[in-house]
Amino acid sequence: MKGVSGSLRVAIIGAGISGLACAIELERHGITPDIFEQRHRVGELFTHSAVFLQIMSRPIKDPVNELRKDYGIIVEPLNKLKKIIMHAPNVTGAVTGNMGYLVHLGQATKSVACQFLAQIKSPVHYNTKAEYAALAREYDYVIVATGNNQVAKILGCWQDVYTPWVMGATVQGSFDPCAMQMWLNTEYAKTGYAYLTPFNHKSATMALVVTGATRETIGDYWKRFWQVEKFDYQVNNIWDLQHNSGSVYPHQVGNILFAGNAGGFVEPTLGFALLAGIKSGVIAARAIVKGKSYEELLEKLKKTNRLTLPIRKSLNRAQNKDYDHLIALLIAPVIKQLTYNTNIDSLKIVASLLNIYDRYLGAAPKKIESGDRRNDP
Ligand SMILES: Cc1cc2nc3c(=O)[nH]c(=O)nc-3n(C[C@H](O)[C@H](O)[C@H](O)COP(=O)(O)OP(=O)(O)OC[C@H]3O[C@@H](n4cnc5c(N)ncnc54)[C@H](O)[C@@H]3O)c2cc1C
Structure with missing residues (x-):
């Protein structure tokens, strides 16, 4: 490995949101990565709108500001998300407030991937299906940001969590x-x-x-x-x-680092992955540039997945009457006030309660098995 960051050779496999976020951060530190993309342009094959959910960024309230201030990533959303209307078979209710943002995904110029592409100068080698092992021999570092679990599976780092x-x-x-x-x-x-x-x-x-x-x-x-x-x-x-949601450990094998979906940064309850995917790309770049442990720098991100896993486990057992109760609870005035109008990390509280409940029933394992399964405390 070379000592001067500017001379480091970095390959990024995948010009999706996590790979491009990684490139933005590397360029900020004077590194020009080679980006390999198997398609002829960036962005998911189909156009769709997605959300940056504010509740996933607690205790920080505004995910777009957080990305800009803490990660140096600028996203132009489609709109603010002001309302979520939730329907269970017999109960419908809405919550309002600053809930997050709606963003454009796909290949249109407004899409997040195209916005990121416009922020980099590094070459994107289109129509090139990259092979991680060959790149790992040729480059100082390889960022696997392929949006899938193939490399993590080959290297024995992947465990399925939720694959709807x-x-x-x-x-x-x-x-x-x-x-x-x-x-x-x-x-x-x-x-x-x-x-x-x-x-x-x-x-x-x-x-x-x-x-x-x-x-x-x-x-x-x-x-x-x-x-x-x-x-x-x-x-x-x-x-x-x-849609593959899984846990990855370790997130770095030799000079290969996993980011985005390929690194298991898909929250298992509803499959939210944008914020964590972008952040993991930036963090991978920082780990390389600063010579720090990627695994340690990821600690905060891994915590969200660990927290939401009990919620997914509970949902996996849910019946329609449970959904009716859940929506009724989520729109109850006290919960609404606490969850949507304060900065409380309600996700953490709900997850902890569910974990206690599961343990009480003897249904859950003693340790939450997300993210890391080897040395992680
Ligand atoms: C229908 C749907 C709705 C979603 N809604 C939300 C939402 O509302 N909120 C949210 O937070 N998240 C949402 N997500 C999740 C989020 O959009 C994705 O998980 C995220 O965009 C993944 O980013 P990524 O960079 O990891 O992978 P991708 O964006 O998939 O990029 C990976 C890139 O790597 C390329 N590639 C793969 N293998 C190779 C190779 N060998 N060589 C070269 N290139 C390669 C691919 O062509 C692709 O361009 C949604 C996902 C889906 C599918």
């Missing part, structure tokens, strides 16, 4: 551009969920995340979802994919 199948579409209708909707109903989502995130007044992403579904079965759940909820939106561009 997702079907989604762009829908046309009339929407509040600052409001997201969520549905919990075992009839069509099993222990997954469905959501609608608007791009603007007329267009939105509708997605269904089904636990245990496959490419063969997801279409039937999608049909059922539309029948039960009686939607009459016009549908464009239907897509489907498997």
